[in-house]
Amino acid sequence: METTKKKFNWRGLGVSLLVLYIVFLIGPIASLDVPAIAAAIKANPIQLIQFLIIGISNGAIIAIIALGYTMVYGIIELINFAHGDVYMIGVFTSLTVLSVTGTLDSKDPVRITLGLILALVVAVVVGAVLNASIERLAYRRLRNAPRLAPLISAIGMSFIIENLGLMWAAQAWLVPSFGTTGGASQKVFPDMLSVMFNSLGQDVNLLASSGLPLRFTIKDLLVIILAVSLMIGLYLFVQRTTLGKAMRATAQNRDAAKMLGIDIDRVITATFLIGGGLAGAAGLMAGLYNNTAWWFMGFRAGLQAFTAAVLGGIGNITGAMLGGFLIGLLASFSDGYLSTRWTNAWVFTVLVLILLFRPTGLLGEQTGQKA
Amino acid sequence: MLELKDVHTYYGNIHALKGISLTVNDGEIVTLIGSNGAGKSTTLRTIQGLNKPRSGSIVLDGTELHKLPAHQIATMGVAQSPEGRMIFPRMTVLENLEMGAYVRKDRSTFNDDLEHVFKLFPRLKERINQKGGTLSGGEQQMLAMGRALMAKPKILLLDEPSMGLAPLLVELIFDIIQEINKEGTTVLLVEQNALMALSIAHRGYVLQTGEIILSDDAQSLKNNEMVKKSYLGVE
Numbered sequence: 350m351e352t353t354k355k356k357f358n359w360r361g362l363g364v365s366l367l368v369l370y371i372v373f374l375i376g377p378i379a380s381l382d383v384p385a386i387a388a389a390i391k392a393n394p395i396q397l398i399q400f401l402i403i404g405i406s407n408g409a410i411i412a413i414i415a416l417g418y419t420m421v422y423g424i425i426e427l428i429n430f431a432h433g434d435v436y437m438i439g440v441f442t443s444l445t446v447l448s449v450t451g452t453l454d455s456k457d458p459v460r461i462t463l464g465l466i467l468a469l470v471v472a473v474v475v476g477a478v479l480n481a482s483i484e485r486l487a488y489r490r491l492r493n494a495p496r497l498a499p500l501i502s503a504i505g506m507s508f509i510i511e512n513l514g515l516m517w518a519a520q521a522w523l524v525p526s527f528g529t530t531g532g533a534s535q536k537v538f539p540d541m542l543s544v545m546f547n548s549l550g551q552d553v554n555l556l557a558s559s560g561l562p563l564r565f566t567i568k569d570l571l572v573i574i575l576a577v578s579l580m581i582g583l584y585l586f587v588q589r590t591t592l593g594k595a596m597r598a599t600a601q602n603r604d605a606a607k608m609l610g611i612d613i614d615r616v617i618t619a620t621f622l623i624g625g626g627l628a629g630a631a632g633l634m635a636g637l638y639n640n641t642a643w644w645f646m647g648f649r650a651g652l653q654a655f656t657a658a659v660l661g662g663i664g665n666i667t668g669a670m671l672g673g674f675l676i677g678l679l680a681s682f683s684d685g686y687l688s689t690r691w692t693n694a695w696v697f698t699v700l701v702l703i704l705l706f707r708p709t710g711l712l713g714e715q716t717g718q719k720a
Numbered sequence: 721m722l723e724l725k726d727v728h729t730y731y732g733n734i735h736a737l738k739g740i741s742l743t744v745n746d747g748e749i750v751t752l753i754g755s756n757g758a759g760k761s762t763t764l765r766t767i768q769g770l771n772k773p774r775s776g777s778i779v780l781d782g783t784e785l786h787k788l789p790a791h792q793i794a795t796m797g798v799a800q801s802p803e804g805r806m807i808f809p810r811m812t813v814l815e816n817l818e819m820g821a822y823v824r825k826d827r828s829t830f831n832d833d834l835e836h837v838f839k840l841f842p843r844l845k846e847r848i849n850q851k852g853g854t855l856s857g858g859e860q861q862m863l864a865m866g867r868a869l870m871a872k873p874k875i876l877l878l879d880e881p882s883m884g885l886a887p888l889l890v891e892l893i894f895d896i897i898q899e900i901n902k903e904g905t906t907v908l909l910v911e912q913n914a915l916m917a918l919s920i921a922h923r924g925y926v927l928q929t930g931e932i933i934l935s936d937d938a939q940s941l942k943n944n945e946m947v948k949k950s951y952l953g954v955e
Binding site for chain 1: 800806810819823
């Protein structure tokens with residue numbers, strides 16, 4: 350029983366002050382020019398709202414990817430480093446579906462809608478099956494090994510999938526190159542939603558009639574609606590269904606779950622299926638929203654989503670959603686007011702500070718302990 | 721009903737169970753007593769399939785449990801209130817109990833079983849929407865037993881139900897164990913509190929460093945000089 354008040358973490362404060370000092374020292378490079386930023390906000394306050402919109406939309410995508418990290422960590426305490434690459438495969442899968450079905454060349458709204466729905470379904474299935482296969486292949490037999498072993502295996506899987514993505518990107522018959530060169534360069538993911546909206550005679554910007562200098566496009570709307578419904582669906586699934594409860598039980602005490610007749614292997618497979626399916630859906634959303642497809646895009650997205658999961662409290666589903674939106678906002682404001690080149694540095698500064706001061710994350714406070 | 725024959729279990733290179741043989745008959749309370757590290761909990765974990773025996777057989781009503789994975793053993797009618805209680809701390813009392821009924825295909829009597837558990841442990845009903853981790857030690861013990869009962873097991877394995885509880889609560893728990901037994905559930909009870917265990921059990925086994933050194937009916941064990949000296953603290 351600990352009765353004394355917890356001692357303040359002076360050492361942690363010292364280290365982070367040092368980190369901040371260095372950040373301010375390189376301020377001009379990191380573009381942390383406070384007066385200039387203040388002036389920019391003053392000159393165009395409505396721009397702030399614009400960055401907010403972009404941040405929420407990108408944050409929604411990050412949150413969906415973060416859910417996969419957090420669910421897997423919750424159940425087998427493994428950071429699935431290949432998860433970001435499953436998302437990348439999701440982008441290429443949906444691009445290929447859109448291309449093969451001829452949706453990319455079409456301007457017919459019905460055809461585009463059907464194509465997008467098909468792309469979503471295929472991306473979800475491919476992501477789910479790929480993620481579950483990774484578990485079966487690379488993690489299951491290492492379940493009782495020292496924790497470093499599956500971690501290294503995860504990094505290996507990440508490399509393998511990235512190279513699969515590179516090979517995939519090089520297949521012109523699967524992924525049209527739109528004038529870009531070879532497989533290693535970024536490819537265009539056509540802005541199908543705008544095409545569809547334009548052919549309907551509508552303005553892509555839903556705020557166009559308001560006269561405000563803001564863009565809230567159909568893309569933002571779709572991404573947010575899709576992400577929020579996936580989150581609500583997942584939350585209800587985990588809270589209400591028997592399988593969802595079995596997942597939580599397994600995460601909280603694996604031996605007790607086994608003892609009660611829960612088939613651990615099945616629960617873990619289901620977790621990877623759901624996480625992978627979400628990553629696949631995020632792939633389609635990101636492709637439509639940011640309009641690029643790149644074999645290496647899973648790395649950055651994966652790290653951002655991982656940071657989001659840690660920020661919210663790894664293992665905590667609500668936390669991953671919250672962390673996703675926060676990281677999306679941070680990245681958007683950094684892109685807007687600082688410099689896009691420093692966005693990742695800021696994201697990782699957040700990660701370091703969290704690990705120093707609140708390793709359990711924002712919502713990671715747990716009642717009771719693992720028995 | 722349950723029969724263990726020459727069961728050997730290892731933790732890595734440590735030989736934890738050195739040929740355990742015991743039987744539990746239908747309707748009995750059988751207790752397994754012994755000091756720390758004697759292998760009591762390991763015996764229960766081995767029956768449940770959480771530890772696999774390296775040799776020997778475990779048979780429940782003709783089914784060879786040692787050949788089944790843990791989650792299937794639960795479906796055969798073996799339920800356990802384990803060492804350390806192992807309740808789910810971030811699930812509510814109700815959810816914990818629902819998980820207890822996970823193995824049962826037939827959900828029609830779920831509410832009746834729930835009421836039955838609440839009748840045995842009224843405290844759980846008061847705490848129904850509280851998270852398991854916020855319960856007191858005694859309540860957690862009740863939850864662990866209630867959760868095991870929700871599976872409607874043929875045999876209930878109880879691992880140290882008195883551990884860390886106030887004496888008054890220990891008596892209550894032991895009364896409830898007898899009640900559960902009278903309702904027709906066979907009980908295999910592991911206890912350090914040998915006096916309490918022998919006072920409610922029909923038969924008992926004494927375990928020492930992975931071997932059974934003595935077995936008899938509970939009354940005779942209580943009067944056995946060696947048991948008196950080593951486990952009951954009587955000079």
